[in-house]
Amino acid sequence: MPEMLDGKKTIQFRCHKGIACFNACCKSIDISLTPYDILRLKRRLGITSTEFLEHFTFPFEMEKDGIAGVKLKPVENGSACQFMTDEGCNVYEDRPSACRYYPVALLSMRRQDEYVDRDAYALVVEEHCLGHKEERSLTIDEYRKEQGLDEYDALSRGWRQLILKKKSSGPTIGKPSKRSLQLFFMTCYDVDRFRDFVASDAFNSIYDIPKSDLDRFLSDDVELMQFGFRFLRQVLFGEALGIAMRMDVVEERRRKVMDNRMRLEREAAELLSRTEEGEY
C-alpha cells in the first residue's frame, strides 16, 4: 500500500530536457487514458475517436466482470510510446493525465455512504527517474497546477465517479450485461460514435431532450462527454438525473418485445407437440 499524501505535501522533483534520464519514462509505458485524454489526443491528431482507439490504444478490464479501461498502445514490437521522439513528447500540450501526474499518482476514493470522491496522492519513485534528485521543492497542489491538471481532473471527474460507483456497488448492481459494457465503452471512450448514437432517430424516439441541449451536445465534444457520464449514471445505475424518456414509446417497445417472446414460445410449443405426434 503506497503512502497516501494530500495536496499540501511537499515533494522534491524537476523534469527538464537537459536531464540525463530524458525520455526514460516514455520508453516503457503503461498509461491508462481518461475520456478527456482521448478527446484531447484525437483532436490534436485530427482524427476521430474511433480511429484513435484503433491505432493508438488497447482495451483492458479494470476489474473482473467489470468495466473496461483504455491504455496507450506502445510502438509495434516494443514498449516505447508512439508519441516519443528524440526531442521529447510529440503531443506535449495534449499529453495524457497520467503523463502530467508522473511521478505523482492520483488515488480516487469514495466512501460507501458518499457520492463524492476524495482525491489522495502517492509518490512514485523509480530508479531510472533522476528528477527526484533535482533541487526543487513544491507541493503536490503546485505541481498539479503547473501540469495543467485542474482542467483534466475536473473534466474526468464524472468518469471517475462512474468507476468508483461500480466498484463500491458490487453485487447489488450485479454483473453488467455485454450490451451495458459496450454502451459504457462507446459513451466514455468513443465520443464520435456516441455523437452518432445521440443524433440517431432511435435515440431521439426514446429520449426527450430539449433541442437547444441536443444542439449543444452535438456541437461540442466536452459537453457531449459530460452528458454521456450523466446518461450512464441514469441508464446503468438507475439514478434520476432528469434525462426525460418518452414513456409511451418505451411502453410500446416493451409490449412488442413481450408479444414477440410470446409468439416465439407459442411456435416452440407447437413445434414440440407436432414432433411428439410424429409429424417430423
Ligand code: SF4
Ligand atoms: S504521451 Fe508523451 S509524455 Fe506520455 S508517454 Fe507518450 S511521449 Fe511520454
Ligand code: SF4
Ligand atoms: S526526470 Fe523522470 S519524468 Fe523526467 S524524463 Fe527523467 S524519467 Fe522521465
